[in-house]
Each structure stands twice: as structure tokens, then as C-alpha cells.
Amino acid sequence: MTQRRTRVLAVATAAVVALTVAGTQSGAVAGGRGGQSHPHGHGHGHGPGHGSVDRPSKVVIIVVDSLSKEIVEQYDMRNVEALMKDGVDSPRSYLGHTGSVTVVTHNVITSGQLPQHMGWTDEGYRDVAGVLGDPEPTNPDQLYITSNATTDLFKLQQAAGYPKLADYLGTADPSAKTFTISPKGYAGYAFGGAGSDSIITFGSGPECTTGGSWRKPTGINVPSYILGEPCSRFWVHSGYPTFAYDTAKLPAILYPLDSDRYVTGKDPAHQGGDVWAADAAVAVMRNEASWNGIFVTLPGVDKAAHMWGGTSDPGPTGTDGDPMTHLAAATAEADRQVGKIMGELEAQGVLDDTLVVLTADHGSVAGKTFYGKEVAERDYGYYNWYYGDPENDGVYDRPQDALLPLVNTGNVGLSYSDSMLRVWLKDQSPAKVDEAATAMGTMAGVTAVWRRDGDHYDRVSPVRWERMRSWGERVWFASKAQELVDTQAADYGPDLIATLPDDTTYSVKGDHGGIQRAAQQIPIVFAGGGLSSKDLRAEVRSVDIMPTILRAMGIQATYPMDGIAYELPVRKRGRH
Structure with a gap:
């Protein structure tokens, strides 16, 4: 199954689109994202790359x-x-x-x-292939929390x-x-x-x-x-x-x-x-x-x-x-x-x-805008993170008020909320998915709702640009949001995703999970x-x-990877 090219959301100005153009890196193997010739991308089958220079072992x-x-x-x-x-x-x-x-x-x-x-793909996981065994009779949805594994x-x-x-x-x-x-x-x-x-x-x-x-x-x-x-x-x-x-x-x-x-x-x-x-x-x-x-x-x-x-x-x-x-x-x-x-x-x-x-x-992500419950109870944050009854944990049934539009559909198998909202639904019929997507679109702080469709997510709501506080945030969303949510597009991944603005969490006061620059821009x-000390110019991930x-x-890969194999600049290396 060939991956789709990353789609860039349209913004009401050509300047935003111009700013999203990525640079290239001459040392990369097998081209750029979106142009893959095989299902798992590129980066395999690379050559030596360093000539006669000794390699690290x-x-x-x-x-x-x-x-x-x-x-x-x-x-x-x-x-x-x-x-x-x-x-x-x-x-x-x-x-x-x-x-x-x-x-x-x-x-x-x-x-x-x-x-x-x-x-x-995430803290939540649907065991569609039965890898972890048969579900318990009380939990027929085969939903797990991966950080408990x-x-x-x-x-x-x-x-x-x-x-x-x-x-x-x-x-x-x-x-x-x-x-x-x-x-x-x-x-x-x-x-x-x-x-x-x-x-x-x-x-x-x-x-x-x-x-x-x-x-x-x-x-x-x-x-x-x-x-x-x-x-x-x-x-x-x-x-x-x-x-x-x-x-x-x-x-x-x-x-x-x-x-x-x-x-x-x-x-x-x-x-x-x-x-x-x-x-x-x-x-x-x-x-x-x-x-x-x-x-x-x-x-x-x-x-x-x-x-x-x-x-x-x-x-x-x-x-x-x-x-x-x-x-x-x-x-x-x-x-x-x-x-x-x-x-x-x-x-x-x-x-x-x-x-x-x-x-x-x-x-x-600093939760300056915070939609979780602040309850002075030890580890209450887990009730902000999770809602549902996973196979490998207890029942999480104390949702924050901001999550109630989704919870009230009665169709949540498991949800995980931090600086992005993800949900695995009990009933995945188109009408029920649409119902949950509509509910998510009404929730506090949501900038867009995305529905899984095979190997990608379709955006099924308008983009709430007015909820993004800066030009830089809008540019980042326009250039990266689709690419980032698509990386969860698997049948074991969430049925729906809702993105949130900068400095916004549903869980604890500092968190991870989403597309925000604070979560994504890492060393x-x-x-x-x-x-040597020469930097890579590419957007390395x-x-x-x-x-x-x-x-x-100098190790030959034997299995296709999604990543790009960059050639690292070297000085003459001596063994000790």
C-alpha cells in the first residue's frame, strides 16, 4: 500500500504556504518524505558513505x-x-x-x-490482530494501555x-x-x-x-x-x-x-x-x-x-x-x-x-490553558489522561468536564487526553464515528478533528485558526499537522484525533502528546x-x-524503514 504525499492545509495567504517549504539535505539517502517507492518509506539499502574512514563500532x-x-x-x-x-x-x-x-x-x-x-501508535492500543490474546468477557473491545506493558x-x-x-x-x-x-x-x-x-x-x-x-x-x-x-x-x-x-x-x-x-x-x-x-x-x-x-x-x-x-x-x-x-x-x-x-x-x-x-x-507543553480537573488527590491526573475500561488496567470513569461531549455519546471505548485528544470507539460504524467527531468539534480548545481512513486521517471539521494565538503557530499547523496526525494511521490507532492549540492541556500542567511546537521541537x-562539528541542514526527525x-x-539494513539515513560529516578518525 503506497503512502500518500503529505497534504499541506490551505491557509488564506500564500505567504504561509511559502514558509512551509522544507530544505533539502545532500547527505540524505533515498529522497524526501512523500516520494517513497515502497510501503515503509526510505533509508534502507544505503551504501557505506564514509569512504576509507574508520567507522564507530x-x-x-x-x-x-x-x-x-x-x-x-x-x-x-x-x-x-x-x-x-x-x-x-x-x-x-x-x-x-x-x-x-x-x-x-x-x-x-x-x-x-x-x-x-x-x-x-500511542498510549492506547486496539489489539485488532489478537497479538496479546483473547479479550476478557468484561472487556470485549480489546483496548490496552501500552505504558502498562x-x-x-x-x-x-x-x-x-x-x-x-x-x-x-x-x-x-x-x-x-x-x-x-x-x-x-x-x-x-x-x-x-x-x-x-x-x-x-x-x-x-x-x-x-x-x-x-x-x-x-x-x-x-x-x-x-x-x-x-x-x-x-x-x-x-x-x-x-x-x-x-x-x-x-x-x-x-x-x-x-x-x-x-x-x-x-x-x-x-x-x-x-x-x-x-x-x-x-x-x-x-x-x-x-x-x-x-x-x-x-x-x-x-x-x-x-x-x-x-x-x-x-x-x-x-x-x-x-x-x-x-x-x-x-x-x-x-x-x-x-x-x-x-x-x-x-x-x-x-x-x-x-x-x-x-x-x-x-x-x-x-506548558498547560497555561488547562482543561483537566485540579483535584488535590494523589495521582488524580490519570483520570484526566484516561477514560474507559482497558484490558490491562482499572476503570477510568471520572472524566474532566471538557471531555463530557465525547463521553456523553456513550461510545467511548478508551480515550487518551494530554495536549491532543485521541479516542478508540466501541462502535466504529460511519454514523457513530460521525457522531463522535461532531461531539469532539464542540469541545474546549479543539482546533480540528481528524478521522482515520486507512493509512491517513481526513480532517472532518473546519480549522479553528482563531484559537491559535500567533502567526508562528498557524504556520506550524499548516505545514505539519496533517503529516503528524497521519503517523498514527493504523487499524490499531485511534479512530478520531482532535488537535489543540499551543500551551493547552487536558491532563496535567505540563504534558506531551500533540503537534505543538513545544512537544515537537526536540534536539x-x-x-x-x-x-566533525558541521550541522545537518535537514528537518531531521x-x-x-x-x-x-x-x-x-556501516551496517546494512535488512528491513525497510520510514526514516532517512543521513550521512554524518566526519573528521579523520583515529582508534584508541
Whole structure:
């Protein structure tokens, strides 16, 4: 089935259309988006690209969760900015797909597949092929929440049929190992895939002799030097008696801290969050005789942004204010850990042999216009995010008022609402889909409603340009909205999508999910590996990372990918 060309929405001025014209990149393989000659796009079958220059044999991917370019600039992340300056930056990069959420993008990065081809598109998933088994009698709609999944994500990857980066690395050097490290379990399983030799994440731990509750390392083939004895370094504190730090108050209580899983914490012997993840990566480098891939997620920025409103975070307030939970501290910590990982590669003399990728799984939309319920109840934000009765979770039946026009149709199987609205309907007959689309068009803040039609979405409502507050927002919508919503067009994807304006969320005060520039404009930087500091001029997307890595490492792809394989500019590379 041949993909359609991306359609650009008409705007009432030729100037907008002119501004949407994208530049080209001479180093790209197999042309531009929309001109594909096979179902999964382009980027496979590329040649060597580097002549006689030595190629990197290792790759490190650092995902700073929720890191938008806006956050990098506003919080002056010097190590990240140094990588942008000294490595191969992509100033026009953007995420390039929806849902712009953690459980999707970690897999996009290491598969080269857009969501419509990778097995799931979003937090919601309809198991149309029965990959996850027969539905329970009480839940006949076969609807799941993907961020509740771990090894089930392997099933979805394998059913779609594509190899992951870890698979390629294992074939290229069977004696070397690939390690995936993420404090978020679902991120780790999506990121590494079944081909990762080790997946290191968190699980609940028993009480230690020191008392209290703990989280301990868990996953697949967790190395003994990470697992350790009870209460050793990679165990972190959990089970706070009430709430951690200052997150018991609004808006943080909608999605508060429950342990030192996402925050560094106050025990120097058991630091969590980004320090935990970076320390685990360093431990792998120091303990493994041969490794060729380390994929690591730093989650602290994401947690702070969700709790406090992204770049609208007011910082600590009141007598209970704690800087550690806020975005300024989170960005500073993430930046230090990026520097730590780069420093270790240099100290071991392997930086020139290691291709480093720094990126994010999505940006962060500041919910200055907020349509969720602000209820001072722990984790109430989940009721803003979800409505329905999924197979692998409880019932979400406390919708925010803004969602009621859709809920009142009585036809919602599952909805997911953040900075974009998605719904999987019980009855998918044309009349019922039209009814739900009409209801969504009346909902607060909606800029357009889109209905899935095979491999694309049709816009079925007028565009509410007056709800977009700036010329730049309108230009972005005109050039990118259709492309971005189409990346979810699969039979397991949402039946309907409604887009929202900038700075608007239905869920928690800082969120992801949609087409907004704050969610989409993320850093994509290539460093180490003997690269020069010449930037890529193209609009590099997350889906381009995988084929670009394979090209740089001289690994021949064996399966079609949606991404473009860019040639990275190199200096003369010497082995250490």
C-alpha cells in the first residue's frame, strides 16, 4: 500500500504556504518524505558513505525525557549545548510523529519505524490482530494501555516484523553486548527490544535490614554489579510516609513523586533518577569487557515538567518548597549526567570509536490553558489522561468536564487526553464515528478533528485558526499537522484525533502528546565517533536516527524503514 504525499492545509495567504517549504539535505539517502517507492518509506539499502574512514563500532543513545529545545535554551544546559556546538547538530530537527509520548518514541528511535508501522501508535492500543490474546468477557473491545506493558511490547514489535537496533548490533558483533537502562520500565522495554542483552529498570523491593521500603533494579539479565545486595548502591528509597518533598500540593499532586525513582533524592548513597541511570551506564562501561550499545533514559526533566507545568514552573514556593522537584534542578542534573557519560567515554579512550546520540522522546507543553480537573488527590491526573475500561488496567470513569461531549455519546471505548485528544470507539460504524467527531468539534480548545481512513486521517471539521494565538503557530499547523496526525494511521490507532492549540492541556500542567511546537521541537545531536562539528541542514526527525546510525556504523539494513539515513560529516578518525 503506497503512502500518500503529505497534504499541506490551505491557509488564506500564500505567504504561509511559502514558509512551509522544507530544505533539502545532500547527505540524505533515498529522497524526501512523500516520494517513497515502497510501503515503509526510505533509508534502507544505503551504501557505506564514509569512504576509507574508520567507522564507530559502538553507539550510546541518551534520551533526556521531555527535553524540548526551548527547555535547553531557557535553562542553559551547558553540556547539552556543548554537544550541539562540537558535534553534528540538527537545528531544524523535530519529533516527526504523534503520539509524542515516551512509550512510542523510545521504539521509534531504535526501529526507524513510524508509529503506524511499528505495532502501536500511542498510549492506547486496539489489539485488532489478537497479538496479546483473547479479550476478557468484561472487556470485549480489546483496548490496552501500552505504558502498562513490558514484555508485551516485545510481542507487538515482533508481530510487526522489523528488527531493532540491538538486533543489528548483535549481528554485527555477536561477542559484544547491548544494554538498555531506564528508570521507566515501559521505556526500557520499548527502547531496547527483545534483542537487547540486558534491560535494567526498577521494580519494587522488599524491606532491607535498614528498614523502610525500597525500589531495586530489575529487568532482563540485570548484571550482578547493578543488582547488588539488598540496600546496595542501585537500590533507592520508596514508600514515603505521606508525600515526597513538596509534591503533595497542586498541581504536582496530580502526578506526584512516590519514591526516588525519578528524582535524585537526599541519600547520597542511594541517588535515584538521572544519577541512577547515568551511574548504571558508567558501571556497564567499567565492568563489561565488550559492549557495543548503551541506550539510556534520563527521566528527571519529564517528571518535573509534568508536575509543575514545564517552562511555566514557578519554582519552589511556600515554606515547604523544595528545589529538587522543580525544572531548574532537573535540567541541571540531566545536564551533569550527560557530561558524566561523555566524560567516561573520553576517560576510557573510546569516544572516537563511539557514536553518541543525544535526543528526547518528546518536548513539553506548558498547560497555561488547562482543561483537566485540579483535584488535590494523589495521582488524580490519570483520570484526566484516561477514560474507559482497558484490558490491562482499572476503570477510568471520572472524566474532566471538557471531555463530557465525547463521553456523553456513550461510545467511548478508551480515550487518551494530554495536549491532543485521541479516542478508540466501541462502535466504529460511519454514523457513530460521525457522531463522535461532531461531539469532539464542540469541545474546549479543539482546533480540528481528524478521522482515520486507512493509512491517513481526513480532517472532518473546519480549522479553528482563531484559537491559535500567533502567526508562528498557524504556520506550524499548516505545514505539519496533517503529516503528524497521519503517523498514527493504523487499524490499531485511534479512530478520531482532535488537535489543540499551543500551551493547552487536558491532563496535567505540563504534558506531551500533540503537534505543538513545544512537544515537537526536540534536539537531535550526533557526537563522538570521529564526527566533525558541521550541522545537518535537514528537518531531521526521530525516525531518522536509526537509519543514520546504521549508515554511520556501516551496517546494512535488512528491513525497510520510514526514516532517512543521513550521512554524518566526519573528521579523520583515529582508534584508541
